[in-house]
Amino acid sequence: MPRSSRNRSKSAGPSTGRSLDFVAELSNDPESHRKSIYPGFMMNRFFSDQAQCQPCGRILFVDDDINLLESQKRTFVDRYDVITASCADDALQKLGRSSDISVVVSDIRMPDTDGIALLRQISQFYPDIVRIIFTGYVNLQNAMDAVNECQAFRILSKPCSTEKMKAALDAALSQSRLIQGQRELAVLRKYQHAMEGVILGFTKLVETRDPYTAGHQRKVSNLAAIIAQEMGLGLDCVAGIRLAGLVHDIGKVYVPVEFLNKAGKLSDIEFSIIKQHPLVGHEILSPIDFSWPLSRFVLEHHERLDGSGYPYGLSGDDISIEAKILAVADTVDAMTSNRPYRPALGIEAALREIEDNQSTHYAPEAVRACLTLFCEKGFRECLE
Numbered sequence: 001m002p003r004s005s006r007n008r009s010k011s012a013g014p015s016t017g018r019s020l021d022f023v024a025e026l027s028n029d030p031e032s033h034r035k036s037i038y039p040g041f042m043m044n045r046f047f048s049d050q051a052q053c054q055p056c057g058r059i060l061f062v063d064d065d066i067n068l069l070e071s072q073k074r075t076f077v078d079r080y081d082v083i084t085a086s087c088a089d090d091a092l093q094k095l096g097r098s099s100d101i102s103v104v105v106s107d108i109r110m111p112d113t114d115g116i117a118l119l120r121q122i123s124q125f126y127p128d129i130v131r132i133i134f135t136g137y138v139n140l141q142n143a144m145d146a147v148n149e150c151q152a153f154r155i156l157s158k159p160c161s162t163e164k165m166k167a168a169l170d171a172a173l174s175q176s177r178l179i180q181g182q183r184e185l186a187v188l189r190k191y192q193h194a195m196e197g198v199i200l201g202f203t204k205l206v207e208t209r210d211p212y213t214a215g216h217q218r219k220v221s222n223l224a225a226i227i228a229q230e231m232g233l234g235l236d237c238v239a240g241i242r243l244a245g246l247v248h249d250i251g252k253v254y255v256p257v258e259f260l261n262k263a264g265k266l267s268d269i270e271f272s273i274i275k276q277h278p279l280v281g282h283e284i285l286s287p288i289d290f291s292w293p294l295s296r297f298v299l300e301h302h303e304r305l306d307g308s309g310y311p312y313g314l315s316g317d318d319i320s321i322e323a324k325i326l327a328v329a330d331t332v333d334a335m336t337s338n339r340p341y342r343p344a345l346g347i348e349a350a351l352r353e354i355e356d357n358q359s360t361h362y363a364p365e366a367v368r369a370c371l372t373l374f375c376e377k378g379f380r381e382c383l384e
């Protein structure tokens with residue numbers, strides 16, 4: 001890119017948080033940039049999946065019978081991470097020091113604080129820890145206290161076979177993982193909600209600079225998602241496409257406003273700068289840990305099946321299915337919208353464009369789904 005254009009675009013565009021010289025660097029060495037993207041993406045997914053493995057459960061046995069504690073430790077140490085406490089105070093100290101105890105198995109009759117009082121405190125301060133009563137004095141009152149005051153998961157009577165205790169501990173650890181999973185899901189929902197807010201903010205950022213494309217990303221998002229549904233793709237894939245559509249043109253923050261709103265024909269230099277927007281979008285999004293590789297979908301949304309697209313001239317299966325679907329939705333919405341340099345061309349012209357160029361530019365399966373939606377199912381509302 002000529003130096004004069006780079007300087008001009010840097011001063012005209014808002015900051016993306018780092019020097020936009022990186023776009024010129026990418027243009028000078030596109031192959032190394034491309035290599036840096038594609039292998040890395042799959043490895044990141046692999047390692048994040050590996051990191052989600054569940055660790056083995058840690059179990060705290062509480063009893064004033066030291067011999068029994070020693071015996072339990074010897075019996076279960078190969079199967080679980082076992083720690084012991086000889087009284088309630090000792091147990092509370094160990095709970096305070098160790099954040100990864102999943103299950104507490106407690107006797108009832110102990111000097112000072114009894115097991116019911118201990119488990120009541122645990123249920124109050126460590127509600128995610130699964131609680132088991134293990135006592136030689138099972139009677140109706142103990143059972144009612146265990147259920148009503150401690151929300152005990154199981155009540156086991158002494159003596160108890162190794163197999164029976166193992167079955168109870170395995171069930172308690174499953175329950176613990178279920179509780180942990182529910183907590184993580186709640187956090188993920190919050191995270192996803194916040195992330196969607198950030199994405200909508202990005203969408204507005206582009207649209208405030210470019211009123212002619214106001215609503216374009218939202219409409220592409222809706223149309224791409226419904227094409228993906230029509231193609232029978234899974235809910236997770238559809239959700240990723242919907243989010244990618246909302247930010248697919250985020251890289252236009254790099255393009256000077258006068259280029260975006262120019263009524264006449266763009267010069268070659270102006271068009272070459274506009275063609276950087278998938279790369280800039282990728283750079284903006286890639287540091288964010290989305291649940292989907294949105295930066296890759298955004299990078300590829302102007303690639304075409306026969307290699308005639310940009311920025312890399314990728315072809316065929318090198319282009320993600322998500323980007324192929326975005327390309328169809330993007331073309332249909334762009335052609336049915338007014339632009340500074342031309343009025344809207346209409347849905348018939350847009351559908352003709354994707355039909356005539358399927359297999360060369362657009363993925364036939366995405367084109368077929370789009371034609372089905374508009375020609376057979378009377379679909380119009382996502383472009384409104």
Ligand SMILES: [Fe+2]
Binds near residue numbers: 248277301302
């Ligand atoms: Fe675009």
Ligand SMILES: [Fe+2]
Binds near residue numbers: 216220248249
């Ligand atoms: Fe677009």
